[in-house]
Amino acid sequence: MGILDGKTVLVAGVTMDSSIGFATARFAQEQGATVLISNFGRALGITRRIAKRLPTEPVVLELDVTDTGHLDGLAETLRGHGVERLDGLVHSIAYGNPETLLGGDFTAGPWEDVAQAVQVSAYSLKSLTEAARPLMGAGSSVVGLTFDATVAWPAYDWMGVAKAALESTSRYLARDLGREGVRVNLVSAGPLKTLAAKAIPGFEKLEATWDERAPLGWDNGDQGPTARAVCALLSDLFPATTGEIVHVDGGFHAIGA
Known part of the structure; x- marks a missing residue:
C-alpha cells in the first residue's frame, strides 16, 4: 500500500527523464497514484517519448502556463481524461x-x-493552481520546486529573483486556499544535474560548494530524495503543513561556513 493510493496527480513541466518532475511522476506511480504529466511546444514530443519509460505510461497533456486558452480549458481537459478530482498538483x-x-x-x-x-517561474504557480x-x-496538495532564494548565488542572478517571487507566491496561495483545505508547499532542492542546471553558466561552482558543506553529502545525479519529499507533501502525511519550504539539500542550508 503506497502513500498516494487512490490519488490523482498532475505533474506539470516534465521534459527529460533526468528531471525532478519525471522522478516525481515515477515515485508517485510507485506509491499508487494515477499520474498525468504535461509540457508544450517542441518539448511536448520529447515528453511523450520519455513518458513510455515510466512504470505506467501516463496521459500527456499539452499545457503552456502562459497560454490563457490552455489554462482556461485545463479543468475540462482533465475531465475529458476521466479526472473528477485532482488530489495533487506539482509545479x-x-x-x-x-x-x-x-x-x-x-x-x-x-x-x-x-x-x-x-511569469513562467513564479506567477505560473498561481495561474496553474x-x-x-x-x-x-x-x-488536495500543491507542491512547487524552488532553489533557496534567501541568499544570492553565483551565476543564478535573475532566476534567484524569480524563485524569491515563487516562494512568496506559495505563501500567499497557502493563505488564500487554506480555507478550502488545499495545502501549498515548496521543496527546495540542492543542485541537481538537470536540463535546467545545464543552462546556468558557472553552475559547477554551486556543485563544488555543496560537496564541501552539506553534512549528509550530496549526490547531484540523484533526483530520488527530492521526488520522495514532493510525494510526501502530496500525501496525507502532512495534513497541517502549508506555506512551508522543505529543504532537500543534504543539510546545506543549515550550515553557515
Whole structure:
C-alpha cells in the first residue's frame, strides 16, 4: 500500500527523464497514484517519448502556463481524461533566458526577459493552481520546486529573483486556499544535474560548494530524495503543513561556513 493510493496527480513541466518532475511522476506511480504529466511546444514530443519509460505510461497533456486558452480549458481537459478530482498538483516549471539573465552580469538583465522569467517561474504557480482549482478540494496538495532564494548565488542572478517571487507566491496561495483545505508547499532542492542546471553558466561552482558543506553529502545525479519529499507533501502525511519550504539539500542550508 503506497502513500498516494487512490490519488490523482498532475505533474506539470516534465521534459527529460533526468528531471525532478519525471522522478516525481515515477515515485508517485510507485506509491499508487494515477499520474498525468504535461509540457508544450517542441518539448511536448520529447515528453511523450520519455513518458513510455515510466512504470505506467501516463496521459500527456499539452499545457503552456502562459497560454490563457490552455489554462482556461485545463479543468475540462482533465475531465475529458476521466479526472473528477485532482488530489495533487506539482509545479515543476521555470525558465529564464540564460544569455541575458544568468551567468554573473546581474545588472544587464533586460526587463522583457525578467518579466518572462517571473511569469513562467513564479506567477505560473498561481495561474496553474487557479486553472486546476475547480477539481481540487479539502485534502488536495500543491507542491512547487524552488532553489533557496534567501541568499544570492553565483551565476543564478535573475532566476534567484524569480524563485524569491515563487516562494512568496506559495505563501500567499497557502493563505488564500487554506480555507478550502488545499495545502501549498515548496521543496527546495540542492543542485541537481538537470536540463535546467545545464543552462546556468558557472553552475559547477554551486556543485563544488555543496560537496564541501552539506553534512549528509550530496549526490547531484540523484533526483530520488527530492521526488520522495514532493510525494510526501502530496500525501496525507502532512495534513497541517502549508506555506512551508522543505529543504532537500543534504543539510546545506543549515550550515553557515
